[in-house]
Structures are given as C-alpha cells and as structure tokens.
Amino acid sequence: MSSRLVLGIETSCDETGAAVMDETGLILGESLHSQKEVHMKTGGIIPTVAQRLHRENIGRVVQEAMERSGITQSQLSAVATTVKPGLALSLGIGLDFSLNFVKLHQKPFIPIHHMEAHALTVRMLQPVVFPFLVLLVSGGHSLLALARGIDDFLLLGQTLDEAPGDTMDKVARRLSLIKHPKCSMISGGQAIELLARDGDRLKFLFKPPMGAHYDCNFSFAGLRNQVTMSIQKKEKEEGVEQGTLLSCVNDIAAAMQHTVASHIAKRTHRAILFCKAKGLLPSCNPTLVVSGGVASNQYIRKTLKIVTDTTGLHLLCPPSKFCTDNGVMIAWNGVERLREGKGILSHTEEVNYEPK
Numbered sequence: 001m002s003s004r005l006v007l008g009i010e011t012s013c014d015e016t017g018a019a020v021m022d023e024t025g026l027i028l029g030e031s032l033h034s035q036k037e038v039h040m041k042t043g044g045i046i047p048t049v050a051q052r053l054h055r056e057n058i059g060r061v062v063q064e065a066m067e068r069s070g071i072t073q074s075q076l077s078a079v080a081t082t083v084k085p086g087l088a089l090s091l092g093i094g095l096d097f098s099l100n101f102v103k104l105h106q107k108p109f110i111p112i113h114h115m116e117a118h119a120l121t122v123r124m125l126q127p128v129v130f131p132f133l134v135l136l137v138s139g140g141h142s143l144l145a146l147a148r149g150i151d152d153f154l155l156l157g158q159t160l161d162e163a164p165g166d167t168m169d170k171v172a173r174r175l176s177l178i179k180h181p182k183c184s185m186i187s188g189g190q191a192i193e194l195l196a197r198d199g200d201r202l203k204f205l206f207k208p209p210m211g212a213h214y215d216c217n218f219s220f221a222g223l224r225n226q227v228t229m230s231i232q233k234k235e236k237e238e239g240v241e242q243g244t245l246l247s248c249v250n251d252i253a254a255a256m257q258h259t260v261a262s263h264i265a266k267r268t269h270r271a272i273l274f275c276k277a278k279g280l281l282p283s284c285n286p287t288l289v290v291s292g293g294v295a296s297n298q299y300i301r302k303t304l305k306i307v308t309d310t311t312g313l314h315l316l317c318p319p320s321k322f323c324t325d326n327g328v329m330i331a332w333n334g335v336e337r338l339r340e341g342k343g344i345l346s347h348t349e350e351v352n353y354e355p356k
C-alpha cells in the first residue's frame with residue numbers, strides 16, 4: 001500500500017471515535033461509541049461521566065478501527081487527534097491516549113482543531129475549493145466563518161450564549177419529551193423537529209433574537225427564556241404539572257423551530273452579503289457549507305436554501321453521519337494537514353493544550 005495512512009481520534013464531547021483513512025479520503029476502518037443515551041437519561045452531559053466513558057471505550061474503539069482497516073500500527077503515517085475546543089476532561093482522554101500511542105509506535109502527531117475538522121469534512125466527499133463560507137450549528141457550537149485554507153479561517157460570527165442544539169435540548173427536557181411516545185431515545189433537536197411537523201407555528205409568537213444587532217453573531221438563550229415562559233403559562237392555564245403539557249407541544253415546537261431557523265438564516269444572509277461586498281467569495285460557484293448536528297434539521301436546511309438561492313450560493317450539507325462528531329472527520333483533517341505538511345509534530349515533542 002503506497003498511500004499514506006492516518007489514524008484519527010475524537011473525544012472532545014460525548015462521542016469516542018476513531019478512523020483509519022488513506023490519503024485519498026477512503027475510510028479503511030472506523031469505530032464510534034456514543035454516550036448520548038447515557039447523557040439523555042441524566043438530562044445533560046456530566047463531564048466526569050463523559051470522561052469515564054471515554055476512558056472505558058477509547059482502547060476498544062481505536063483497536064476496532066485498526067482491525068477493520070486491516071493495517072498494523074507500523075503502517076500508519078501519523079495520528080491526528082482533537083485537542084480543542086471541547087470538554088477539558090473528555091479531550092484529555094483522547095490526548096493522553098494518542099500521545100502514549102505515538103510514543104510507543106514512534107509516529108508523528110497532528111493536533112486537530114475540532115471546528116476546523118467539521119468545516120473541512122465536506123472536502124472529503126467532493127472537491128470544494130477555498131474560499132467557502134461555513135455555518136456550524138450543533139449542541140456545542142454556533143458559528144459562521146470563511147474558510148480560506150486548511151488552517152486559515154476568518155471568524156465572522158459566533159454565539160454569544162448557547163448553541164441552537166443546546167437550546168432545543170433544554171426545551172425538550174423542560175417539556176419532558178423523553179417521555180413523549182414519539183420521542184423516546186432521540187435527541188431534543190430531533191424531537192422538536194418531529195413534533196413541529198404536526199404543529200402550527202403561528203399559535204406562538206417568539207421574538208427573533210438580536211433584531212437590533214447588525215452583525216453575524218448568534219444568541220439563543222433569550223429565545224429559550226421566551227419558550228420556557230410560554231410553557232409555564234400554558235401549564236398554569238391548563239392546571240397541569242411541570243413537564244406534563246401535551247395539548248400544544250407541537251405548536252410550541254413548530255414556533256420555536258421556526259424562530260431558530262429564521263435567526264440562523266438571517267445571520268447567514270448577513271455573512272453572505274458581507275463576504276460578497278468585500279469580494280471574499282469566488283465569483284465562480286460560491287459555496288455555503290453547513291455542518292453540525294443541527295444541520296440535519298430539514299426545516300433549517302430548507303430555510304437556508306431560500307437564502308442561498310436568493311444570493312446565488314451553492315448550498316452543501318454533508319450527510320448527517322458526517323455532520324456529527326466522529327473519528328472520520330479528524331482523520332480527514334489529518335490527511336489534509338499531511339498533504340500540505342502543516343502542523344505535524346514529532347512523537348518526541350511536548351504537547352500541552354488549553355481546551356478552549
């Protein structure tokens with residue numbers, strides 16, 4: 001086998017992922033252990049629990065990815081691992097494991113920025129050339145950036161408080177959707193999308209966030225407050241206990257999803273207009289790449305499509321399995337860096353990272 005091979009390792013949040021990839025982006029072997037079910041039951045991520053689960057699973061996950069790839073450790077050209085941003089305790093497990101691994105097998109180490117990896121994953125699937133606009137929306141992130149190169153990102157806006165997936169997860173918890181017959185064992189965001197399909201968004205009116213802020217930043221905490229107040233009001237009116245509202249959850253979900261979608265769309269529209277005005281996007285085939293768990297929401301995708309159609313951009317949303325956290329996106333970022341010879345450390349170098 002002549003192509004260089006990279007092992008990618010991801011542990012920044014609640015997924016323990018590993019993948020072996022060749023230089024063309026071909027996935028030779030992968031393995032993923034999700035902690036989502038555990039965290040769903042406790043109503044959110046407890047960092048020490050996440051750390052313990054990463055510790056328990058990382059060895060097996062990496063071994064599985066290696067075995068499925070059919071290659072040996074000595075055939076690897078490098079190990080790429082997420083080093084930031086993320087939960088410090090979770091990141092630490094992947095980093096410690098990787099540093100021991102590269103020392104033991106004497107392989108180069110490639111530190112990976114989790115957000116850059118999300119942004120670049122699309123290039124594994126199709127030849128998207130720089131510069132392109134990226135929107136990342138998930139449970140932990142919300143940002144708009146111009147990708148100018150594999151390690152060159154111009155940040156245009158980010159959330160001032162929480163991420164949209166987090167907001168939807170919190171509202172879903174407030175509504176106890178985990179007990180809803182249609183919504184057991186799916187994420188809060190998925191539950192909101194599912195219920196919204198049968199809801200009337202006009203039954204509730206939520207004020208769009210940051211109406212008077214003429215920038216590309218996001219804010220979702222105020223919306224969560226409005227939604228929570230509406231839920232409280234309805235529970236009182238109907239004389240039901242907290243978390244047992246049933247009558248209008250579809251309408252609340254639809255109205256909330258609409259407000260989230262239009263906020264994301266407005267900020268993205270502004271970012272596109274800014275980039276166009278400054279000549280930052282190519283005239284030929286300018287592209288918006290959307291990634292992160294929330295990007296799998298069809299209503300949000302459709303809303304973004306309206307924005308890209310009216311501004312002449314090409315909208316690219318990688319399939320859901322490549323929008324969420326896994327070892328594949330980290331291995332791909334490692335491949336991109338290996339190809340360009342950027343940010344590759346020797347196994348003897350000291351590595352110390354701040355999680356942010």
Ligand code: KG4
Pocket residue numbers: 013138139140141164165166168169187188189190193292293294295296297298323324325
């Ligand atoms: O990217 P991801 O798997 O993990 C990180 O947050 O990094 O994203 C998970 C987030 C959760 O907050 C989940 O509720 C949200 O993405 N999500 C959705 C949908 N599917 C997942 N939000 C809205 N609509 C969906 N269909």
Ligand code: ZN
Pocket residue numbers: 114118138324325
């Ligand atoms: Zn992520």
